[in-house]
Amino acid sequence: MLNSQSRLKVYSGLFLASGWPQLRTWLGRLPSQLETAFGSERHGDWPVWQAALDRLPRIEASKVDLNVDAIFIDGGCGEVHRNLIEDQLRRLHPWRKGPYTIHGIHIDTEWRSDLKWHRLKDHIQSLEGRTVLDVGCGNGYHAWRMLGCGAELVIGIDPTLLSVAQFMAVKHFAGDFPVYVLPLGIEDVPPNLRAFDTVFSMGVFYHRRSPFDHLLELKGCLRPGGELVLETLIIEGEQGQVLVPEGRYAQMRNVWFIPSCSTLLSWLRRCGYRNVQIVDVTKTTSEEQRSTDWMRFQSLSDFLDPVNPELTVEGLPAPVRAVFIAESP
Numbered sequence: 625m626l627n628s629q630s631r632l633k634v635y636s637g638l639f640l641a642s643g644w645p646q647l648r649t650w651l652g653r654l655p656s657q658l659e660t661a662f663g664s665e666r667h668g669d670w671p672v673w674q675a676a677l678d679r680l681p682r683i684e685a686s687k688v689d690l691n692v693d694a695i696f697i698d699g700g701c702g703e704v705h706r707n708l709i710e711d712q713l714r715r716l717h718p719w720r721k722g723p724y725t726i727h728g729i730h731i732d733t734e735w736r737s738d739l740k741w742h743r744l745k746d747h748i749q750s751l752e753g754r755t756v757l758d759v760g761c762g763n764g765y766h767a768w769r770m771l772g773c774g775a776e777l778v779i780g781i782d783p784t785l786l787s788v789a790q791f792m793a794v795k796h797f798a799g800d801f802p803v804y805v806l807p808l809g810i811e812d813v814p815p816n817l818r819a820f821d822t823v824f825s826m827g828v829f830y831h832r833r834s835p836f837d838h839l840l841e842l843k844g845c846l847r848p849g850g851e852l853v854l855e856t857l858i859i860e861g862e863q864g865q866v867l868v869p870e871g872r873y874a875q876m877r878n879v880w881f882i883p884s885c886s887t888l889l890s891w892l893r894r895c896g897y898r899n900v901q902i903v904d905v906t907k908t909t910s911e912e913q914r915s916t917d918w919m920r921f922q923s924l925s926d927f928l929d930p931v932n933p934e935l936t937v938e939g940l941p942a943p944v945r946a947v948f949i950a951e952s953p
């Protein structure tokens with residue numbers, strides 16, 4: 625089992641990131657934050673996931689390609705090792721974000737996260753040399769893609785320990801790249817760090833009970849002039865319209881605010897962002913989100929009205945997602 629010392633080792637490259645003085649306030653607190661988060665080994669399944677990680681064989685990667693839709697890691701791996709790896713990776717079920725191809729094993733995840741990446745990548749400022757924060761990064765799929773686009777350092781945060789375990793499995797095989805997924809929520813990032821060149825918040829906004837506070841927290845993470853990339857569920861409608869589901873939305877329990885595009889644009893401006901733009905609006909389809917062999921639970925098609933797929937099973941507008949970009953003052 626990884627004890628707390630060796631667990632910190634996973635993040636050691638990050639602690640060496642003294643080249644980022646703005647991050648010092650946070651890095652100082654990080655060891656105790658990690659202790660607390662992993663201390664939720666109270667979390668029933670963590671020992672199972674940790675054991676799967678511990679069983680992964682060490683195989684040097686001879687090729688890592690982060691600029692392909694299925695993040696690609698390969699090396700000289702025989703069938704015995706491949707079977708062992710696949711067995712361990714499957715213990716980290718459900719795999720929601722991806723896809724990945726690791727030593728010949730294709731992890732066909734619930735989400736084709738590459739589709740979201742393609743929708744936004746040509747609209748954002750170049751990530752070359754930038755310090756990036758990905759809030760609610762899941763298992764880090766987009767964080768790897770950001771690195772592939774030249775980011776100098778990518779920090780992802782996600783409080784779901786299974787996502788962190790999946791990231792650790794991928795990084796175990798990829799090697800020592802400046803990308804980290806921390807088992808933390810946005811509320812754990814010290815306020816007003818003003819450290820990151822680009823901050824992504826994708827698929828998180830509608831889970832927040834207090835939308836303005838989320839937009840302001842994100843602004844506090846950005847350096848002046850930095851770029852926010854915000855992706856969230858929207859409804860069709862005029863400025864001022866917003867859906868607040870009274871119960872579930874597409875079977876999700878924790879959905880709070882789904883604004884229209886012009887409403888969210890005005891909220892961003894109200895929070896002080898400049899050059900606020902909407903760069904993509906796309907209906908979520910079963911090509912993008914579906915059950916697979918690596919995510920065997922229900923998925924989008926089960927969450928839509930079987931007679932009218934324009935509606936969710938609750939009778940609300942079916943999921944449409946939009947990407948907003950904005951500049952921090």
Ligand SMILES: Nc1ncnc2c1ncn2[C@@H]1O[C@H](C[S@+](CC[C@H]([NH3+])C(=O)[O-])CC(=O)[O-])[C@@H](O)[C@H]1O
Nearest residue numbers: 721759760761762781782783784809810826827828
């Ligand atoms: N307080 C919080 N702070 C940070 N993250 C949180 C918090 N609460 C929940 N999350 C995390 O936010 C992620 C939202 S998924 C988006 C993944 C990726 N970004 C994607 O765009 O594919 C939703 C989706 O699939 O749309 C989950 O991994 C949560 O654990």
